[in-house]
Every structure is written in structure tokens, then in C-alpha cells.
Amino acid sequence: MRAMDVKTVCLGMLSDGEASGYDLKKEFESTFGHFFAAGFGSIYPALAALAGDGLVDCREVPQEGKPDRKVYRITSAGMARLKESLKKPDPSHKLRSEFLATLWFAHLMEPEDIETVLSNRMADIDRYIVMFNEYDAGGMKDWTPGERFVCGFGKAVTETIRQYIEDNAHMLKARPTQKKTATG
């Protein structure tokens, strides 16, 4: 575990205080949502593995009508491992966009399908912008500098994308210029 994989991110989240897998999922959906996704299928095995390695310990809280709540807490070995993982000098920043890959071939698409793709993406973007504005409105008290930096980053990028799509969608509606064919 040298990289910032799901395990390491869970470990990092636990450095802020104890939490259950369910709690971490909510954090992945909210603050981490725009740059690092993880579902239950990754989180629960990650926590089990961390516990197996002694990087976190687990306390089971009995509940009625629900499975016992398993609350994880980082150990000092876990804290040391986390700091070690954070030493990686060149962490990746990977975009995998089926959205852009699709529009690359816009000249092969029907205009109404292009429109649909753009407006669906726009809806996603607007949800993110609402989220970022809610953070701002909350004053971001108790946020670490890193958390502020990352959310500001997300907001700046998201707003740029929104503006870019608004300003340039018309390019995709233009009839394609004839390419590599002699038609005069």
C-alpha cells in the first residue's frame, strides 16, 4: 500500500476521528465525491484489511434491528503508515472521461443526442456547484487547509467546465467541415 488507494483514503479519513464504514461512505459521496469514488464493495473490504494489518482497531456497538455498528479508530501504527503513504512525491491525477471521448466523435452523432449528452453533464455540474456553494455558505469552520484547498480546486475546475460548455456547445452543432475529402 504505497499509493493513495481506497484503503489509504479510509485510513486518512479515520485520522480525523473514529467512524463506521457507513460513515465513510457518506464522506466519499460528499466531500470526496468529485475526485475519488468508492462504494461499499471497496470500503468494507478495505476496513477489514486495515484491521487485519493492525492499522485500525474496531469496536462493535450493538444495535436493535440493524447489524452491529462497527466503529473503527486509527492506531499509532496506522498513523505512521498514513504519514508514510503521504510521502509519495508524484501522486496521480487521472481523468477518465467517456463524456469527452464521446464528444470527440460528435461528427458521427445526431444533433439531438449531442444535446442530451451536454444537458445531462450540465445537470451533474450544477449539482456539484450547489454542493460547493453550500460549503462556502457553511463558512468552512474546522476545515483544514488541505480540505479548503481541495474543495476550492473542485469549485474552480467545475465552474470553468460549466462556462466552457456554455460558451462552446455551439461548435458541436456546426456541420462538420469536410475532412480529407476533395469536394471543393
Next chain:
Amino acid sequence: MRAMDVKTVCLGMLSDGEASGYDLKKEFESTFGHFFAAGFGSIYPALAALAGDGLVDCREVPQEGKPDRKVYRITSAGMARLKESLKKPDPSHKLRSEFLATLWFAHLMEPEDIETVLSNRMADIDRYIVMFNEYDAGGMKDWTPGERFVCGFGKAVTETIRQYIEDNAHMLKARPTQKKTATG
């Protein structure tokens, strides 16, 4: 194959003219590099699968001292399948950033390690900006609207990121505000 996976992107690239796996790899490294990565380990099997499905056909060009060059060409069935794949209304746009995940925990890092992470990312960004500027300088003749849209998108986002890091790196160097502890 409903989504824009490596297979579909290869198929799309071949809609522009015949090419070998090696050629496609170069396209993944250049124009597609900023939003969709693929290595030989994905491309060669993808081409073999496409050929098996009759979506492309393959012509072997003998060469001296090198393996035969396998040149792939899209078939009419492949073209139909590609257009079908492009109908997906909500293609994903996923960022997975170990860079941002790392900096989220900046308060646990040594200042010099933060510096290293930022300057390494900056170097990557600058390479992309050089690339985008070379495209602009080339006049983007023969580029489809989709290609222009996507490259413009990449340029806008990359420049925003560059500016954001420049303007906000100082946040990460500030001593962390005490969090959830009574010291004041």
C-alpha cells in the same frame, strides 16, 4: 460494449482511417492523453476482440526485423456499432486524483513534501499546456468540431488548475488551524 471503453475508443479512432495498435497507442498518448489513458496491454486485446466481432478487419504488412505490422480498418458493422455506442445519453466523467486525496491530508505532511507534490504536478500541467499550445499553433486544420471542443476543454481546465495552484499553494503552507481542541 455499451460504454466508451478502450474497445469503443479504438473503434472510434479507426473510423478516421486505418491504423495499427502502435499507431493508436500514440494517439492515446497525445490527443487522448489528458482524458482517457490506455496502454498496449489494453489496446492489443481490444483490437483482437474487435476483429473477432467483425467490427474491424486486419491486413498484415510484412516488415524486416520487426513483427508484421497489423493494420486495422473499421467495417460497416463496426461503424454501425460505433454510432450505437455514441447514443449513450449520460457518459461518465470520472476524476480519480491521488494528488487531491494526498493534499486533503496536507496537515499531516512535511512542508517540503507538500512542495514536492505541488511542483511535480505543476511540471505535468506545463507539459500539457505546451501540448495544447502546439495544437493551437498548428492551426487545427482538418480537426473535427468534436476534437476542437475536447482539446479546448482540456486547455481551459488545465489552465484553471495551473492558476488555482499558483494562487492557493500558500494555503497549504500555513500552520494548520487547531481543530476541535480548546487551546485559545
Next chain:
DNA sequence: ATCCCCATGTAATTTGTTACATGATTGA
């Protein structure tokens, strides 16, 4: 000498996604 470019591919491994499995409580 050494590295990069050309050119192909396979196999093992890692990683993550999706579906399945269970089930009470609360609010609309």
C-alpha cells in the same frame, strides 16, 4: 555503450464495480 523507436503480444496481478443477501424504522 546506451537509450529510444519501432512492433507485437500474453499472463499474472491488482483493483474496483455490481449484484446479491438481510431487515427494521421513519417519513411522505
Next chain:
DNA sequence: TCAATCATGTAACAAATTACATGGGGAT
């Protein structure tokens, strides 16, 4: 009555990364 929230996990599957395997030619 229906959906959402809470709460855990496993198993099957899909996908991509990495390492391995081969080897000549040309530039520095």
C-alpha cells in the same frame, strides 16, 4: 404504500495495469 436511511458484508464479474517475452535499427 413506497422510498429512503440505517447497517453490514460476500461473491462474481469486469477492467485495466504491470511485468514478461522478443529483437533489429538508428541516434547520441
